[in-house]
Amino acid sequence: MTINCPSRVVFIHGLFGSKQDFSWYKNNLHCAAKGFSYDLPNHGKRGGEEPFSLPYLLSDLEAQLQTASIERALFIGHSLGGQLALHYAALHPEHVAGICLLDIYPKWTLALQQFQTELLILLQDLQTSGNQRGTAAADWQSENGRYLHKYLVQRGEVLSPHTCQALTDFIKNEMPLLNKPPYFSQPLTLLQGGNSSFTRGLQTADLKHDYPQIRVGQIAGASHLLHLTHRYTVGQQIQDFIVNLSK
Numbered sequence: 001m002t003i004n005c006p007s008r009v010v011f012i013h014g015l016f017g018s019k020q021d022f023s024w025y026k027n028n029l030h031c032a033a034k035g036f037s038y039d040l041p042n043h044g045k046r047g048g049e050e051p052f053s054l055p056y057l058l059s060d061l062e063a064q065l066q067t068a069s070i071e072r073a074l075f076i077g078h079s080l081g082g083q084l085a086l087h088y089a090a091l092h093p094e095h096v097a098g099i100c101l102l103d104i105y106p107k108w109t110l111a112l113q114q115f116q117t118e119l120l121i122l123l124q125d126l127q128t129s130g131n132q133r134g135t136a137a138a139d140w141q142s143e144n145g146r147y148l149h150k151y152l153v154q155r156g157e158v159l160s161p162h163t164c165q166a167l168t169d170f171i172k173n174e175m176p177l178l179n180k181p182p183y184f185s186q187p188l189t190l191l192q193g194g195n196s197s198f199t200r201g202l203q204t205a206d207l208k209h210d211y212p213q214i215r216v217g218q219i220a221g222a223s224h225l226l227h228l229t230h231r232y233t234v235g236q237q238i239q240d241f242i243v244n245l246s247k
Contacts, residue, residue, distance in 0.1 A: 008070045009242070011037035012061070014079030014104075015119075015171075016151035018044030021078065024231050031242050036073070038064050040080075042163050044154065052166040054087070054174045061088055071095060074245060076238060078102040078227050079198075083178040090182035098187035098245050100238055103196050103224050105207065108179035111197040116175055118144050123168045126159055143223065181210040188214045189241045191234060193222035215241075 009032045011022035019037040026035045041050035041060055050056070061084060065073075074097050075085040082101035089096040122145055140149060152159060188211050192199040204216045217237050222230045 008068075008073040009035040010065070010070065010073045010075045010085075011035055012075065012077040012081030012084055013037070013040065013043070014077075014081050016043070016147050017078065017081075018154060020044065021228060022076070025076070025227075025235055025238065028231075029235055029239055029242070036065075036068050036070060042166070043151070049160055049162040049166075052163075052170045054170075054177060057084055058088055058091060062092065065095065072097055074242060075099045076102065077104070079104045079224065080178070086182050086184055087178065089184050089186070093184075093186070096184075096186055098189075098241070099184070100189045100191065100241050102191050102227050102234070103193045103198050103222075105190055105199055105202055106179050106181045106210075107202070108176055109198075109201070111200065112175075112179060115144060115198070116171055118142065119148070119171050120168065122148055123164055123171070127161065127164050127168075143225070147225065184211060185213070187241075187245050189237075190214060190216045191226065191237050192216065192218045193224055193226040193230075194218050194220045195222060196224045196226070198224045 009029075011019070011025065011032075013019060013021045017040075019039050022035070022037045026032050026037065029035075039046045040057065041052055042048075050060075072095055075089070077083070077085040077099065079102065082099070082104040083106055085096070085099045085101075086106060089099065122140065125140075140146070190199070190202075190207065192202070204214075207214050207216065219226045219230050219233050219237070222233075227234050
């Protein structure tokens with residue numbers, strides 16, 4: 001079957017992730033071989049101490065897409081990446097053919113509030129213990145703690161005070177702003193992890209109040225990091241979204 005794909009597929013990782021999170025998808029999904037993914041500021045292989053605020057992230061995304069000569073694309077975003085895609089689409093609707101959200105929805109739920117609280121504790125721990133992760137050792141055994149630890153390993157186990165403070169300010173002050181549904185009228189899919197607290201309890205009927213066009217799929221047995229733990233199943237769902245978009 002010939003698939004009339006969007007001009008490009010853009011992958012956006014979440015907080016503490018990297019563009020490497022989507023390497024498998026770029027290698028295995030039809031239409032994604034030339035997919036575009038990049039590291040958010042202060043993530044992956046991006047060095048330096050860049051700002052980390054919602055306006056900066058959105059302007060950085062626009063600059064990266066312009067550099068890659070991407071005029072219109074299908075966006076696949078995990079967690080923060082999905083939220084950024086929605087807010088970017090509100091600013092530049094002509095550039096977005098559709099969005100697939102990976103275990104995130106712009107609604108300020110109790111789970112997201114707990115996530116915010118836990119991350120602030122972990123980052124405070126880093127600030128007070130000099131990257132040694134000492135005072136909140138039990139919290140580092142959680143899924144969020146392990147994922148943040150993986151991020152630290154990628155950064156050489158060193159998080160500068162500037163970057164740590166920038167992330168803290170973003171999580172404290174701007175994370176809630178991301179959880180207000182912006183206007184979006186193009187095709188939209190949400191893939192939920194069946195065991196994820198981030199999207200548990202969301203009802204399709206309520207989601208359709210914000211986005212009547214939304215389609216919802218669930219990945220059984222998956223948690224918030226479904227794009228890493230259930231690549232084949234998530235990949236098939238993304239491929240289906242691409243096919244439906246082309247019809």
